[in-house]
């Protein structure tokens with residue numbers, strides 16, 4: 001391996017790498033070859049205790065700093081992360097298999113944006129003054145304490161920073177558990193935060209499977225849990241957190257609609273559908289995997305889409321020409337193959353793709369199904385792979401009702417040249433993060449999150465502050481107290 005993928009140890013706790021080989025084995029596999037590129041261990045209870053103790057201690061000191069001082073640490077971390085973008089991106093490509101062409105621009109960069117954004121607004125996080133005649137009240141914005149972040153495997157650096165940056169800006173500490181599939185990048189973020197001036201123990205990384213996540217969220221030292229993961233995991237984590245009345249943010253899965261009206265610019269709509277289905281080999285939560293195309297342009301849309309798909313460069317993700325990489329794991333590839341088989345069995349028309357590529361690693365070619373109906377499994381369940389389902393529609397009201405007929409509500413998109421229709425339709429789609437004539441843009445200045453089963457709370461933007469802080473209200477009486485007796 002030309003690049004050092006084996007970290008010094010599995011966990012980063014209280015400012016140092018630590019190991020406990022009694023923990024379950026956690027091998028890291030490079031999805032492009034199937035090779036084991038690092039051997040880690042899941043955290044034992046002793047490691048978890050050390051991380052939570054370190055975070056508890058560090059949080060007390062961190063919260064005493066002025067918000068401006070906290071902000072400066074985050075801003076410095078953003079700068080270091082940008083300087084190391086290339087190395088971080090290579091590591092991320094080893095972790096996830098995503099093409100370097102993508103990781104260079106859409107992961108550590110987004111993490112740096114988050115650190116910079118929350119570093120910048122830290123000193124504006126104030127309470128308010130409430131005049132009440134002679135009396136008055138004020139509010140103080142306080143941190144929650146120790147927050148736990150639990151990550152999915154598709155954007156390991158970004159997910160860690162989207163949680164850490166607002167948490168730390170508000171004066172909290174964090175223990176982060178990356179996905180067991182992609183454990184490497186969060187360790188580097190921990191190193192960078194400390195180099196930028198964060199106290200030891202403020203941001204800790206512990207590795208592990210679901211059991212480690214469970215141990216973290218049931219611990220009374222923890223005030224808040226932010227999960228990025230699937231709906232089934234979200235259900236478990238949310239209900240477990242509720243037992244101790246912990247704060248939660250749930251960033252979960254989706255089956256989002258992308259509605260293309262027949263007046264849309266065809267190439268932009270096709271480009272939007274590609275971004276909504278095949279970036280990161282289709283492994284994006286907000287993907288618009290139900291592509292509703294108005295009947296008038298259906299054939300033209302499918303033709304142009306197939307032409308553009310033939311330009312995908314599938315290959316070595318470290319080659320910057322490659323723009324379509326492997327699935328993250330053999331398991332995920334087998335899940336997607338199962339959905340491809342279901343699509344065919346239930347009568348969808350496979351236009352192209354869905355083949356396993358004859359090379360090592362977990363490669364599937366991008367697949368398009370046409371003539372998909374609302375009741376088919378591939379139109380109802382999140383696949384989390386490169387499988388686009390194209391559904392026909394005729395009328396605006398019809399497509400809105402069908403687009404909303406899902407338990408999910410993460411994202412939605414509309415392509416049309418009629419700007420009134422664009423906003424009218426978006427206004428009726430039940431989704432948390434929407435796009436007009438675009439898809440999957442996620443600037444940190446814009447809140448990100450879902451409704452219905454897709455989640456609770458929001459990441460990014462000022463909205464995230466509400467989920468990492470709480471208000472203390474103070475009533476101040478200026479005169480005498482009038483008691484009844």
Ligand SMILES: NC(=O)c1ccc[n+]([C@@H]2O[C@H](COP(=O)([O-])OP(=O)(O)OC[C@H]3O[C@@H](n4cnc5c(N)ncnc54)[C@H](O)[C@@H]3O)[C@@H](O)[C@H]2O)c1
Nearest residue numbers: 151152153178179209210213214229230233251252253285
């Ligand atoms: N909304 C978003 O922002 C967003 C972003 C990325 C991915 N996702 C979703 O994530 C899913 C894919 O990721 P995944 O396969 O890693 O999801 P997953 O639900 O299998 O795992 C997510 C994380 O939860 C942990 N976990 C599992 N069981 C747990 C338990 N009982 N208690 C605590 N932690 C537990 C896992 O170890 C992992 O770190 C998809 O559904 C995707 O849509 C959502």
Ligand SMILES: CCCCC=O
Nearest residue numbers: 154284285286440442
């Ligand atoms: C576009 C950002 C997506 C994060 C979820 O997978």
